[in-house]
Amino acid sequence: NAGVTQTPKFRVLKTGQSMTLLCAQDMNHEYMYWYRQDPGMGLRLIHYSVGEGTTAKGEVPDGYNVSRLKKQNFLLGLESAAPSQTSVYFCASSYGLADQETQYFGPGTRLLVL
Amino acid sequence: KNEVEQSPQNLTAQEGEFITINCSYSVGISALHWLQQHPGGGIVSLFMLSSGKKKHGRLIATINIQEKHSSLHITASHPRDSAVYICAVRFLGNEKLTFGTGTRLTIIP
Numbered sequence: 101n102a103g104v105t106q107t108p109k110f111r112v113l114k115t116g117q118s119m120t121l122l123c124a125q126d127m128n129h130e131y132m133y134w135y136r137q138d139p140g141m142g143l144r145l146i147h148y149s150v151g152e153g154t155t156a157k158g159e160v161p162d163g164y165n166v167s168r169l170k171k172q173n174f175l176l177g178l179e180s181a182a183p184s185q186t187s188v189y190f191c192a193s194s195y196g197l198a199d200q201e202t203q204y205f206g207p208g209t210r211l212l213v214l
Numbered sequence: 215k216n217e218v219e220q221s222p223q224n225l226t227a228q229e230g231e232f233i234t235i236n237c238s239y240s241v242g243i244s245a246l247h248w249l250q251q252h253p254g255g256g257i258v259s260l261f262m263l264s265s266g267k268k269k270h271g272r273l274i275a276t277i278n279i280q281e282k283h284s285s286l287h288i289t290a291s292h293p294r295d296s297a298v299y300i301c302a303v304r305f306l307g308n309e310k311l312t313f314g315t316g317t318r319l320t321i322i323p
Contacts, residue, residue, distance in 0.1 A: 142218065142300070142313030158310055190257060203247070203311075205257035 101126050104206035106191050112212045113181045121176040121209050123191030131194045132174035133158075133203065134166060136187040143190065149174055181213045216240055216305045220314040228322055233288035235317045237301030240282070244304050247311065248275050248286050251298040260286070260299075293321045 107122040123132065130151050135143040145158030149168040163185060165177045174193075178185060189209045194201040217240040227233055237246070248260045261268050261275040263284075268275050272291075277284040288295055301314040 140315060142315050143302070143311075144313070145310045148310070156309075188255065192257075202259045202262055204259070205249075208255045208257075210255075 103127065104191055104193055104204050106189075106206040106209050108209060109207065110210045112214065113178075114214050115182060117181050118177070118179050119181065119211075120178075121189055121191075121211075123174045123176070123193075123206055124172055125174075125191075125193040125204070126172060127193065127195075127204065128171070129193035129195055129204070130171075131196060131201070132168065133192045133194075134164070134174065134176045135190045135192065136160065137190060137208075138187050146176065146189075181211075183213045185211065186213045187211060216308065216312055218301055218303055218312050218314040220299075220301050220317050222317060223315070224318045224320075226320045226322065227291055229292060231291050231321075233291050233295070233319065233321075235286045235299050235301075235319070237284045237286070237303075237314055238282060239284075239303050239305075239312075242306045243279075243282075244306055246277055246284050246304075247302040248284075249300040249302060251300060251316065253297065257300070288319075291321045293323050295319060296321050 104125045133148040134146040144160050147166040149155050152171040155166045167175045191206040192203040194203045219238045221236045245264045247262050251257045272289045274287040298316040298318050300316045302311040
């Protein structure tokens with residue numbers, strides 16, 4: 101099993117450009133999450149999904165959109181990138197809610213917006 | 215306000231020392247997680263607990279619900295234990311995890 105994979109690993113964007121980050125998991129998990137990690141701050145939840153075809157906003161959703169068309173994939177989109185979105189993005193998945201299930205994390209995507 | 219605080223922020227110790235990392239939170243929780251972030255960036259879940267104590271190899275996690283406090287202990291520390299250790303909690307009535315800022319541990323040979 102590959103676990104949770106993320107594509108790409110690193111990307112540089114110019115302000116205003118768009119991009120999509122792909123997260124894939126092969127563990128048949130229902131729940132998937134997108135986090136961002138910034139220096140001096142804890143991981144913050146951007147969006148999450150409790151199953152195929154569903155999405156919900158997290159703590160810092162502005163400027164991002166997500167889609168979960170297939171159970172194994174969770175896409176994070178930036179329609180018009182801003183320097184404030186420079187961060188490391190982590191995808192995670194779990195069988196159930198955070199208080200009952202371990203979350204499995206992807207390796208992260210480092211994004212630099214110039 | 216739902217907050218998670220970890221201490222210390224940074225910890226440097228000699229190989230073999232007993233390590234303690236602390237996590238305090240502000241209000242009631244349904245679960246607490248300890249995670250390890252490797253120097254390369256990958257994040258691995260170490261423990262999930264809601265009461266008592268859990269042990270895995272040289273790692274021990276304890277939680278005191280009344281004190282709103284958890285500790286992560288590492289016995290016989292080794293340089294490969296060098297990483298950032300992150301505490302995360304699910305506050306009661308909240309769907310998401312709230313993460314601490316992490317404790318950076320460096321073990322010197």
